[in-house]
Amino acid sequence: MRAPIGNFDQATPAPDCLDELTRPVADAVRHWHGCVPADQILYVETDPQLADTAVFVEHYGQDLLETSANCVVVAGRRGGGTRLAACLVLSTTRVDVNGVVRRQLDARKASFAPMEVATGETGMEYGGITPIGLPDAWPLLVDSRVVDLPYVLVGSGRRRGKLLVPGKALAELPGAVVLEGLGV
Structure with missing residues (x-):
C-alpha cells in the first residue's frame, strides 16, 4: 500500500503488523474504537540511523x-505529588511546558519527564513514544494543529518504525484534550 504522506517503500495497516509494535501500542490498536477505522492507521518501517529530523525528511x-508530530512525556508537580501526561505537538514547534501544560495540569511546576520515567511508564522506547497506547490515567494534550492534518507521522512505540495516523483520530484517543497554542 502507498503511504498518504512521505516516501516510504511500504505502508501496512497497523492491525496487520502488531508484532512490529510494542505491547501497549499493539494492544491499543487491537482494541481500537472511534470514527476512524484501525486499518487507516498505517505502519511504516524506518531506519533509526536516519532519526535526525533534517536527515529523516531528506530521505x-x-x-x-x-x-510530523512529537509525543513527549511531561511531569507536573504540586505539593508532594507528581502527575504525568503526554503532549503531542507538530515537530516544527516545541511544547509550552511552563505555560499551557502547567496550567492544564494545575501544577506549580512542569518539566519534561526523565527518560527512564517516560520509557518505564509507557513501555515504549525512547525516541519512539507515541500517543497510541499511553497509560489510561494520563491526560494526552494535543495541539489543535495536529488534529487538523489529514495524516500525521508519529512514533510507533519503537525507534524503528513510525505510524501514520489521521489527525482527527488523535483527538479521540483516551484522555485526549485538544488545546490551542500547546505547540509554540
Whole structure:
C-alpha cells in the first residue's frame, strides 16, 4: 500500500503488523474504537540511523517536516505529588511546558519527564513514544494543529518504525484534550 504522506517503500495497516509494535501500542490498536477505522492507521518501517529530523525528511520526504508530530512525556508537580501526561505537538514547534501544560495540569511546576520515567511508564522506547497506547490515567494534550492534518507521522512505540495516523483520530484517543497554542 502507498503511504498518504512521505516516501516510504511500504505502508501496512497497523492491525496487520502488531508484532512490529510494542505491547501497549499493539494492544491499543487491537482494541481500537472511534470514527476512524484501525486499518487507516498505517505502519511504516524506518531506519533509526536516519532519526535526525533534517536527515529523516531528506530521505523520507520534505512533506514530513509539516506533517510530523512529537509525543513527549511531561511531569507536573504540586505539593508532594507528581502527575504525568503526554503532549503531542507538530515537530516544527516545541511544547509550552511552563505555560499551557502547567496550567492544564494545575501544577506549580512542569518539566519534561526523565527518560527512564517516560520509557518505564509507557513501555515504549525512547525516541519512539507515541500517543497510541499511553497509560489510561494520563491526560494526552494535543495541539489543535495536529488534529487538523489529514495524516500525521508519529512514533510507533519503537525507534524503528513510525505510524501514520489521521489527525482527527488523535483527538479521540483516551484522555485526549485538544488545546490551542500547546505547540509554540
